[in-house]
Amino acid sequence: MLSAPSQAAEARSPLASTVTSNGADVDAAPRTHDPDGPTARPLTAPATDADHIGSEAVDPSRRAPLSASKDALRRDYDSPEDSKPRHPAPSMKAGKDRKAVTAAAAAACEVGDFTSRTGSALVQQIKASTTDCVNTLFSVKGNDGYLAFREAQMVTVADALRDGSAAYPGDSSTGTPQLVLYLRAGYYVQYYDPETVGTYGTALRTAIRGGLDAFFASSHSSDVTDANGETLAEAVTLIDSAEENARYLYVLKRLLADYDSSYNDSWYMLNAVNNVYTVTFRGHQLPEFVKAVEDDPSLLDALRSFASDHLDLLGTDQSYLTSNAGRELARFLQEASLRTQVRTMVTDLLARTSMTGRTAPLWVGLAEMTDFYDRANCTAYGTCDLAERLRDAVLPVSFTCSSSIRIIAQQMTADELAASCTSLREQDAYFHRIAKDDGPVAQDGNSTIEVVAFDSSTDYQTYAGAIYGIDTNNGGMYLEGDPAAAGNQPRFIAYEAEWVRPEFQIWNLNHEYTHYLDGRFNMYGDFEAGISTPTIWWIEGFAEYVSYSYRDVTYDAALEQAGAQTYTLRTLFDTTYENADQTRVYNWGYLAVRYMLQSHRADVDTLLGHYRTGDWDAARTLLTSTIGTRYDADWATWLTACASGDCGTVTTPPDTTDECTGQDVRELGQDCARSGLAAAIGDYVYLYLYVPEGTAQLEITSSGGTGDADLYYSADGWATTSGYTDRATGSGNAHTLKISAPKAGAHYISLHAADGFDGVSVSTAY
Incomplete structure (x- = not known):
């Protein structure tokens, strides 16, 4: 996966409803990062969704609603199996799928059903809708945003939450999760378009406090069940969306104190506990939150106690709960008034854990925070030269595949290194026969690639952020840097797919390597230049195409999508990381690239001619005007055939030498x-x-x-x-x-x- 530039404007926004977490490769230079908030971590093989948080620069005066449906990617290319932001934000677990709304659900949900109603009629419409339907309202824009989410509408819904909470049955039967989600959507839409939606003032603040007070006072809001957890998790996030982080410290402490092993049977309840860290992570941007903790520092004790009392979770599927507690405790090092107290707690936890082994996720999380917020005191923590120390301890293997490829690994056998090297070296010739390039693009000095391979997805998510400053909510990341800069070292960072053992496989190895080759031989300049116009359909689609066709593997997920006929070819040419989910970026990108290579090779050659010289405007004109919609009918016919198993023959281009x-x-x-x-x-x-x-x-x-x-x-x-x-x-x-x-x-x-x-x-x- 390529990583895209972070968006400071989104640094503080009410979280959007869902997040997709299957990304493809990303390339960008490592950057200084404020350790993210809670981290999203896959529970099983390819991670699915992780309703995560995390952001870059923060403007304390304006908290943008963090969109969970997109997080900055950069040509730091993420891989298409999972994805998450890297700001040591608290990590979320990606267990139960909470993906972007299905096409069927979206089609059955009309914005007009909400914009045309007020008062009790609006409340009834929300309650009668599915949560998938309400999820679609996060994308409402323009006058629809005003009609759906102006302050009077939000007050009505907040009052309905208050009135219904006394009899809240602990499930969705009375529409409570839909009401909470609607309020979250309102804060999100209003943040991005306040001039249209209008300002939110005292009336809504009073109403939302009444609604949240009543919900958290309900006896069933503490039920440890999936049915209650669905609402509870959203309600905890709503605390942050409404900027009521200071008021509900008691809710955060209660959830941390009440957690026990019974929560582990419910993804939603685990999500609710983890969302505590969202509220604390982003609370630092609110002076009243910091003041509340100064007045009552028992929240610090709650975070420390959770981390120290649940060391047993480290090394399990719930490990992120403990490591996030440590991260969020140590994040308070940024507050001068609390630093002395927090230093003592953090030092104690560091002494009880270690840089490697089962307790490493907590140690590394704490260490990252000290490195960012209190580096001058690193000697006391034992965290000086953190990235270098971790690299030396965790990545001891260095193996030269060829004059252009070196593997740096946590643990690989001689046979595994040999097989990986062979796969990469032999992909070179295959790539060039498809690309038909004439050598590197001008001013590209990325003549060597460093392949970093962690031993598992857990190790990747524990260490890669601290060592390389990257997002780790993904299946790997390609860091291109500035190819024209002397001494620039491109690398991609990946991990062994532990879920396919005893077979050995570096996850997304060939996808990531394609990003390197594509950036060097097809895309002029750095990643910022390459995405100045929409090119993601090619960047990610071509990486998928080469990876699957080179390995002679059928891309079942993409072929299944073909039958849905979801996108015209012209629409796919507009794909960006911001306007598309993972299915569109990777599955549909693959389909579009495959179709164009098989059916319109001359157009591809012309397009690559523009990409290789950096003539992005000419490339855009070719896609949108010269090609435009002319192939859409043939595309639809091809998709129908492809869905039935006849996509045309994908053959390795012959070596015609x-x-x-x-x-x-x-x-x-x-x-x-x-x-x-x-x-x-x-x-x-x-x-x-x-x-x-x-x-x-x-x-x-x-x-x-x-x-x-x-x-x-x-x-x-x-x-x-x-x-x-x-x-x-x-x-x-x-x-x-x-x-x-x-x-x-x-x-x-x-x-x-x-x-x-x-x-x-x-x-x-x-």
Whole structure:
């Protein structure tokens, strides 16, 4: 997944209803980050949704409603299996699916049903609607926002929450969750369009306090059930949406104190407890919240007690509850009036946990906070040079795959390293045959890639943020940086998919690597430039296409979407990280790219010509005007066939390199190959070619066959293991060397048999 720029404007907003958490790769330079609030963590294999919080720069005077349906991505490309923001915000668990509304639910929900009603009629409409329906109202805009959420409407709904809470039965039968969610939607929509919706004042503040007071006073609001948890979790978030963080400290303390193992059977109840950390995380932006804690610091005791009393949760599916308690306790280090008290508590918890092992999530969470808010006191905490210490302790494996690829890992065997390297190296040739590029785009110096592999998704989410300053609510992230900057090191950060063990797999390995190749050979400049117009359909769709087609894996999720006919091709050209959910970004991006490559290759070549020169406006004109809607009918026909299993044949583009024809079988040439090469272990196959004056780049590729051949190159004489200009080594026979501005004259290439090999080809192009 690529990571997109963070949006300071969203730093403090009432949370939107849901969040999708299956992202694809992201690329961006590591950044200084205020440790996020609660962290979203997948419970199982590919994470699903995580109703998370987390933000970047905060404007204390204006708290934007955090949209849970999108969080900044950047070409830090996230991978399509999970995603979350990285600001050590409290982490949320992604257990039960709470995905964006289904197309069917959305179609059955009309905004006019709400905008045309007032008073008791509005209340009845809300109660009669599904929560999925109410979820769609977070996206209401313009005059509909005014009609649905002006202050008088919100007061009516808040009063209905108050009046109904006394008889609240602990479930949704009386429409309480819909009322709470409607109020959350109102705060969200009003934040982003206050001039249209109107201001919220004393009348609503009085009404919302009455509604929340009554709900939390209800005896059934403490029931430990899914039925109650659905409403309770939203109500705790509503505290923050309404900026009533100071008033409801007692609710936060009660939830922390009441938690026990019975909560673990209910995702909603766990969500309710975790939402406590949302309220504390964002409460720091409200002076009255800080003052309330100063007056009654027992909230600090509640957070410390939860962390210390529930160390047993660390290493389990509920680990995030304990680590988030520590994070949010340590976040109070930013408040000078509370710092001395908090230092003592944090130091004690650090002493009871360790940098590695089962208690690491809590230790790292605490350490991140001290590093950000109290770095000058790092010696007392034992957290000085945090990122470097963690990197040294957690990522001891360093393995060179080739001259352009290095793997940094937490734990990988020799066979696992060899297999991963082979997969990456052999993807190079496949990518170039699809892309039909002429080498790197101008001013791109990202000639090497660092692949960081954590041992599991848990390790990734524990350590990657602290070491690399990234979001970890995803299936991996590509950090491109500035490709024109000297010394820039692109890397992607991933993890082993522990849920497929004993099979070994680095999750999204080929998707992430495609982002690196795409950024280097197809997309001019850095990621900010590349998304100056909507390009996400290509960026994420192409990464998905290459990953699935290269591995010869059927993308069942995308083919299933094809049958829904949800989007026209023209609509998909407008996809951004902000206006699309994960299904549209990845499943539909894949479908659009596959269709265009199979059916309109000439248009793709023209498009890539614009992308490679940074002519984003010309690319946009091609997509929106030249192509426009002209293919939409054919697209619909193709989708129908694809849904039935006939998407057309996805074949590996053939290697069309001709055999070299020189009489000397050792001589190579321009755009030709020598095949069937073989040697016994320790021996060499020697080759050479002549390069003309003015050659910009010489590319040398070895591939195919059996055994293990390493590729060596010399500009001055026969290349050997002890005398060479450049080399590409590692298991297997797939190696590539790129020589910039080679001198005119003879150049020497050899294959060295690290193990006996046979049937290998070497090709040269310039």
